[in-house]
Amino acid sequence: MNIFSVKSLHDAKSIILSEHNTIALQPESVHLLESHGRIAAETLYSPVDIPAFNRSTVDGYAVKSREVMGASESVPSILTLNKEVMMGENAASPLKSGEAIYVPTGGMLPEGADGMVMIEHTEILDEQTLLIKKPVAYGENITYRGDDLKENDAILKTGEKISAYDMGVLAGVGIGWIKVFEKIKVAVLSTGDEIIDYDQEPKTGQIRDINGYTLSGASIACGGQVVYKALIKDDFEALRGALDHAVHTADIVILSGGSSVGTRDFTYAAIESFESGEILLHGISVKPGKPTIVGKIDGKMVFGLPGHPAASAIIFEILVKPYIEMCQMKAPGAIKIDAKLTTNLHAAPGKDTFVMATLHRENGINYATPIHGKSGLMTVLTKAAGYIQITSEQEGLYKDQDVEVTLLREVTR
């Protein structure tokens, strides 16, 4: 008995994202060199000031700026040379009045100095005497202690994906091990009597599993790991058994329906047959993707996606991915490219319509061209750069209208 009414995309998202307590991903420690692309499970604060000392940004001479005021080619300031500060060693004694001390780029400024004269504006007259031919302003060519990072500044926040640049800064402050969220464990079940695995030879009427691999890849792209992947016949007991195993091994179950009419009813019944089973959502006003079922068993979310490759991919992107991101405490979102639409696009109002599109660039302008193709073509996904959303309030979009294309792959130029 289906007592659920079809929900809007907005309501469906709210229902799913209210399940923020269903699972708690555990943190695990990884070394910096293994951290690229992982999601931080803690906010990391700098334990130190960077730079840890006042540092020269040029090769040159540390001076007291007021002592070289007005210095010029014709009337240079004359200073006494003090011994060098070597990189990596302690700074020499404080800079005394009337003195200059050589400091290389990155070197530590001696106490008492407040300006760095670049070497090209100086001339060594003899072993002890330096001519300064250009004045410096107070603080010129100096990075002060803490200018880059101050102690307790946040470097990386919980939920952020660790980039190469984060790795560098973490190393720079002495953090070599980072708590990241364990990879969310995903079970991917493909249902339908007609579905066979890639390595089987299809008999007439059979098709190979497409969604199982697409959804596995999409889960991996979100930082997940596939811990259980199976093909399930249109059989209540088989599906129930697979779901039972799935919720015991994974954090989240993604099921894609065969095209068969019976499959969706089995999914519904199988979820409900668990004592802890609960249907959260049955049907959403999204095209493609209407026959989506979302439920919960033993506190684990079960996403029942449609059988058509494009439809299941869209529902993954708009409902499953935001859920995974929420579990990772990651800000939801995708890379979007602004583009002009090359054709009119009609859509029925009252539902959110998603249309795959290609992108091309001409004279500095991006153009998005919808991919028209019969429903169910899998190559639509590999041809598309991304998708365009037509919201439920819109009846369509017009040629030359500005649209956002949400990228499904890296689109480079």
Place this chain on the structure above:
Amino acid sequence: MNIFSVKSLHDAKSIILSEHNTIALQPESVHLLESHGRIAAETLYSPVDIPAFNRSTVDGYAVKSREVMGASESVPSILTLNKEVMMGENAASPLKSGEAIYVPTGGMLPEGADGMVMIEHTEILDEQTLLIKKPVAYGENITYRGDDLKENDAILKTGEKISAYDMGVLAGVGIGWIKVFEKIKVAVLSTGDEIIDYDQEPKTGQIRDINGYTLSGASIACGGQVVYKALIKDDFEALRGALDHAVHTADIVILSGGSSVGTRDFTYAAIESFESGEILLHGISVKPGKPTIVGKIDGKMVFGLPGHPAASAIIFEILVKPYIEMCQMKAPGAIKIDAKLTTNLHAAPGKDTFVMATLHRENGINYATPIHGKSGLMTVLTKAAGYIQITSEQEGLYKDQDVEVTLLREVTR
């Protein structure tokens, strides 16, 4: 002796990209489920037609379209019911004249049928008789054999990064193992007496290795693996020894200079000291990043990047990454976002200037704001969304000018 003149960015790129025969990455076979994000080392063609048979896109009845021409609610066409085609089983005998055969979504069309009437436009009168209340056009609601992919259509080309959607399509045509390029082996050497590793306590004047981790992460992001990472003192023999080990263990060596003035000379001399050593490039008219050295030892490229974190990151992005992509036979490029500049940006003509920038969006428009900061601040990299390039012909860019921001991280909205 430096006989090299400073090269333009364009010339530097040409010199580096002409080294396409230096290394040949070997292909390795990976299973589909391990293939996400890897770079294809072969072009894969479909061994089959998809769909492999003419397929219904709806639940309904297969008919001969000319036999239901003019059918309507008031004057339905009357057809004889034949037994069903079950999903995954062979189609029943050919459709005879005057017959209709039930076919579910995805099911195989019986021979002789050329249209699918949706079930909602039909009515079963008795066990043998079906009323058709709406005509169908020839081919309506049918996906023909090969509509999606034809035998020998290219699915994935050499050099393409494998996406979730590629994985699905490959599975769909029965390809479970894919030849991908082995991960390019990278040696990352950080030079400079003042550089210590993240786990050491800096004495005055010492700084922790930032570039080694940033460049490791950036290499991993390009599909590389770091096989050797070391800190090298400003010592000719130490550097030479490290380079020797690096070119024997890695495909490419990335070296970042300490800020010390001596380091660059050591790099130059160390490369030249190998019998097979060759300097390709010494100095490029790029800001930041001028003191870049590129050489070759035993046929392996050695990139000597500047010591400043932002400078070495920029040179990695504009010179090293394109080289790695060439080795992977990958189309070069990065994700770029169009934005309006929020301030004027001055630059010296005659060199390419790269400026880090943040991005924000307001009323559907992206704005890029340059990050002003003293040279050498590492946090510039973690604050930046990407960089703006001011070419050597431009003297600067103006407020409200349209610019391209090349993303250095995922920028989502």
